[in-house]
Amino acid sequence: MTASAPSLRVTDLNYSVAGRELLSGLRFHLQSxxxxxxLGRNGAGKSTLLKHLTGELGKNGVELFGQPLRGMRPAEAAKRRAVLPQQTPLSFAYEVLDVVLLGRIPHGQRETAQDRAIAAACLERVGLSGYETRNVLTLSGGEQQRVHFARTLAQLHGVAGERVLLLDEPTASLDLAHQHATLRLARELCQEGVGVLAVLHDLNLAAQYADRVLMLSEGHIIACDHPAAALTCDSIRTAYGHEVLVTEHPCLNCPLIVSAT
Incomplete structure (x- = not known):
């Protein structure tokens, strides 16, 4: 992490629907x-927050790379900010490499041999080398999610300066080994200067891989700090309504959360 201006900043973000407050006074930032x-229970506001960060639900209160999101051209933002939704339904039998190549669209109208090489390299990074000509609809849900992760890698590839990757439950459809492989790759991207915001459900994955944890409850931020400070018994009880025990991980330098009931 650096001491430079944040890549992403949220300033006093509020959002209501039919008189119901879904987000209230959110303020936080993401560094390169x-x-x-x-984190947060179902309905805490995680997906609503992510839709504001992408501009889907409005662009007020969000700054990207030091500029108000509402003032950025979509094509400009697409070169430096990639989004991995929880689900990306496909109804046509695209080949896997063609799906990954969608990430190169912001970089030029005409596909090049270099684009194809980049897409193949990104598939290799997610452990799907050799899948280039496979029909994406024949893959498992977890494999399809990894294809779309490769698409986001291709989108950010070769871009100078700050970049941001937004991940919505990237481990939800993955087995144990691929959950950790995905988050290790996200950490590699951080080492390359990418700011990564990931919506997660697994508290222990957040404790192991995140630099900081932002915990939502009923649209409010109740904690935003490094894992040991944010993931306390009290904050988890408030956020999830469940009693836990937080202790030191026996193998890793991070908290370990276990159910106490």
């Missing part, structure tokens, strides 16, 4: 090279 995990 940092992984920020967003």
């Amino acid at each position: 090279g940092e992984m920020l995990a967003v």
Whole structure:
């Protein structure tokens, strides 16, 4: 992490629907090279927050690379900010490499041999080398999610300066080994200077991989700090309504959260 201006800043973000407050007074930032995990129970506001960061639900209160998001051209933002939704339905039998190549669209109208080489390299990074000509619809849900992760890598590849990657539950459809492989790759991206914001459900994955944890409860931020400070018994009880025990991980330098009931 650096002491430079944040790549992403949220300033006093509020959002209501039909008189119901879904987000209230949210303020936080994401630095280049940092992984920020967003946690909270179902309905806490995680998805609503992410849709504001992408501009889907409005662009007020969000700054990207020092500029108000509402003032950025979509094509400009697309070169430096990539988004991995929780699900990306496909109804056509695209080859895997063609799906990954969608990430190169912001970089030029005409596909080049270099684009194809970049897409193949990104597939290798997610452990899917050799899948280039496979029909994406024949892959498992977890494999399809890794293809789309490769697409986001291709989108950010070769871009100078600050970059941001937004991940919405990237481990939800993955087995244990691929959950950790995905988050290790996210950490590698941080080392390359990318700011990564990841919505996660697994508290222990957040504790192990995140630099900081932002915890939401009923649309409010109740904690935003490094894992040992944010993931306390009290904050988890408030956020999830469940009693836990937080102790030191026996093998790793991070908290370990276990159910106490």
